[in-house]
Amino acid sequence: MTNEQQNADQFEAFLLGEVSLVGDDARFARQLIELSQQTHPAELFIAELGTQLMAESQGVSSQPNHNHNHNNNHNHHHTYLRRGLGAAAALTLVMFGFLITPAGRGLAQAAWDFFTRSESDEGVITVFVPPENPGSAAAAPTPQPPVDTLDEVRPVVYAQDGATIPAAFEPTNTSERPDYAVYLPKAVPQGYQVDRVEFHMLNPMTVVEYVCGSNTAFFLTQLAIGVQAYLDDPAYRREVGASADVVEVDVMGVIGQYVRGDWVPVEPVNEEDIPEGGTLDVETVWNNDADYHHLSWYADGMLFRIYTSHVSTVEEPECELGMADFVAFANQLTPIE
Amino acid sequence: MNQVFAGQPPEHLAELADDVLARQAAAYREAFAALYHRHIRSVYRYILARSGHVPDAQDITAATFTAAFKGIETYRGGDKFLAWLLGIARGQIAMHYRRKKNTLSLDAVEHIAHPAAPPESIVEERLRIEAVAEALKTLNPDRAEAVALRLFAGLETNEIALAMGRSEGAVRVLVHRGVQDLRKQLGRKSDHD
Numbered sequence: 001m002t003n004e005q006q007n008a009d010q011f012e013a014f015l016l017g018e019v020s021l022v023g024d025d026a027r028f029a030r031q032l033i034e035l036s037q038q039t040h041p042a043e044l045f046i047a048e049l050g051t052q053l054m055a056e057s058q059g060v061s062s063q064p065n066h067n068h069n070h071n072n073n074h075n076h077h078h079t080y081l082r083r084g085l086g087a088a089a090a091l092t093l094v095m096f097g098f099l100i101t102p103a104g105r106g107l108a109q110a111a112w113d114f115f116t117r118s119e120s121d122e123g124v125i126t127v128f129v130p131p132e133n134p135g136s137a138a139a140a141p142t143p144q145p146p147v148d149t150l151d152e153v154r155p156v157v158y159a160q161d162g163a164t165i166p167a168a169f170e171p172t173n174t175s176e177r178p179d180y181a182v183y184l185p186k187a188v189p190q191g192y193q194v195d196r197v198e199f200h201m202l203n204p205m206t207v208v209e210y211v212c213g214s215n216t217a218f219f220l221t222q223l224a225i226g227v228q229a230y231l232d233d234p235a236y237r238r239e240v241g242a243s244a245d246v247v248e249v250d251v252m253g254v255i256g257q258y259v260r261g262d263w264v265p266v267e268p269v270n271e272e273d274i275p276e277g278g279t280l281d282v283e284t285v286w287n288n289d290a291d292y293h294h295l296s297w298y299a300d301g302m303l304f305r306i307y308t309s310h311v312s313t314v315e316e317p318e319c320e321l322g323m324a325d326f327v328a329f330a331n332q333l334t335p336i337e
Numbered sequence: 338m339n340q341v342f343a344g345q346p347p348e349h350l351a352e353l354a355d356d357v358l359a360r361q362a363a364a365y366r367e368a369f370a371a372l373y374h375r376h377i378r379s380v381y382r383y384i385l386a387r388s389g390h391v392p393d394a395q396d397i398t399a400a401t402f403t404a405a406f407k408g409i410e411t412y413r414g415g416d417k418f419l420a421w422l423l424g425i426a427r428g429q430i431a432m433h434y435r436r437k438k439n440t441l442s443l444d445a446v447e448h449i450a451h452p453a454a455p456p457e458s459i460v461e462e463r464l465r466i467e468a469v470a471e472a473l474k475t476l477n478p479d480r481a482e483a484v485a486l487r488l489f490a491g492l493e494t495n496e497i498a499l500a501m502g503r504s505e506g507a508v509r510v511l512v513h514r515g516v517q518d519l520r521k522q523l524g525r526k527s528d529h530d
Contacts, residue, residue, distance in 0.1 A: 004510060004513075005506055005509070005510060007513060008506070008509040008510040008512070008513040008514075009506075009509055011509070011512070011513040011516070012494060012509045012512065012513075015487070015488075015512075024520065025513075025516060025517055025520065028516060028519075028520040029488070029516050031464045032464070032469070032484075032488050032516070032519075033488060034464075035464050035465075035466060035469065036382055036386075036488055036489045036491075039381075039382050039385055039386075039466055039489070040378060040381075040382075041377060041378060041381040041394075041395070041398065045395055046374075046377055049377070049395075049398065049399050049402065050370070050373060050374075052399065052403075053369075053370075053373065053402055053403065053406055054366070054370075205364060274432075275428040275431045275432055276424065276427075276428045279400075279404055279407075279432075
């Protein structure tokens with residue numbers, strides 16, 4: 001070991017309080033540490049930023065790779081994540097304001113809008129490029145090959161304390177949340193397989209990803225939420241363009257809504273211009289032909305959503321699904337007893 | 338619910354580990370609030386040490402937590418959450434000054450070109466964060482980053498090694514050398530004077 005390394009190790013031991021050092025370097029280091037300890041953000045700043053983040057969180061809901069800030073401004077604002085972050089990122093939904101209360105089908109039929117229509121077809125997307133996460137490759141779960149049925153899937157299950165439960169999927173074994181029943185399909189669309197399941201016990205929510213080919217997927221999510229909580233929080237409603245065609249459909253005995261279309265950047269996004277952890281605002285326009293589908297409905301105290309990945313099926317036409325396919329899929333969902 | 342971020346997070350959340358909170362934060366905003374209150378001071382100290390300017394540090398801190406909130410689902414665990422936050426902060430700092438450089442006045446450019454005051458004028462002065470930040474800008478970038486992460490953000494050596502892609506031994510050398518360089522840059526008394 002070199003003298004320089006020895007000195008550096010000794011200096012680190014000093015910083016850790018394991019040894020004492022004298023001299024100007026040590027004295028200066030103490031001054032730096034003292035300065036650091038005296039450097040605080042103002043409490044008012046902490047509170048104001050906290051309030052600002054809270055306000056933004058109320059205006060955000062999420063689709064895979066596409067988070068939306070909901071407001072009624074002409075120039076609405078969206079966020080989506082760089083493609084290719086993987087299924088885990090795509091699966092996680094940002095949802096807020098969970099208040100579990102009983103809910104009835106009749107009320108859902110009468111009052112529910114699942115989309116917010118923007119005042120125009122123009123908007124802004126904020127592209128976010130997450131920083132590299134060193135070591136994440138080692139920590140990431142081993143990918144599983146797609147399978148035909150849920151019985152063969154080993155899901156990610158989050159317990160109430162947030163810990164991951166390494167257990168096979170047991171849809172009836174939600175003993176921590178007896179108010180929550182998992183709905184599963186009797187069959188999946190031809191060409192599709194189950195790729196991943198997440199179950200969150202804290203705010204009961206199931207997310208199932210179905211994949212087809214190499215690049216096509218859709219997601220089924222099922223969130224337990226009370227009627228009032230849903231109505232009070234616009235974050236649960238996806239913002240669509242002024243020209244979007246919102247179609248009412250019959251699903252599980254209630255009225256759901258279906259929209260095809262997406263916010264598309266006016267100019268191609270050059271992600272190389274964005275540093276890791278940075279963001280870039282991009283102008284977008286609503287496109288009714290974009291290959292993004294979203295079906296929502298509320299039944300049995302659950303908000304159900306089916307939505308596709310933001311990847312066109314042009315290159316995989318055998319994977320293409322439309323409104324009728326998604327409605328048919330939704331209508332054969334059955335609670336697991 | 339509306340006071341979650343402004344106030345303190347629920348006690349039971351404050352006791353949970355970062356990884357647990359981060360997994361829940363995508364679906365449960367109180368969990369993100371707990372992470373926010375736990376780490377804002379370290380993040381702010383790091384950013385202020387790199388910027389030396391309180392209003393800039395506040396703007397960048399806000400941008401960092403906003404970006405972290407939007408991208409929380411990309412956090413995979415396995416690393417310290419604070420190191421992940423500081424990775425975002427680094428990107429936000431770079432972007433902030435990239436956007437700002439076109440609007441800097443000539444005086445400001447001059448100030449950046451000659452960040453440290455003449456050593457004799459600050460010897461024996463009380464150490465100021467602004468001066469430290471300006472001096473850090475003149476150091477070898479790796480040494481400056483290691484010092485900021487170790488002494489201001491409070492990361493451990495192994496965490497800095499992971500964040501910077503260096504060995505722990507190399508990080509210890511960077512911190513030691515960085516402190517020495519910083520002291521000289523600030524005109525502080527030398528061990529060998």
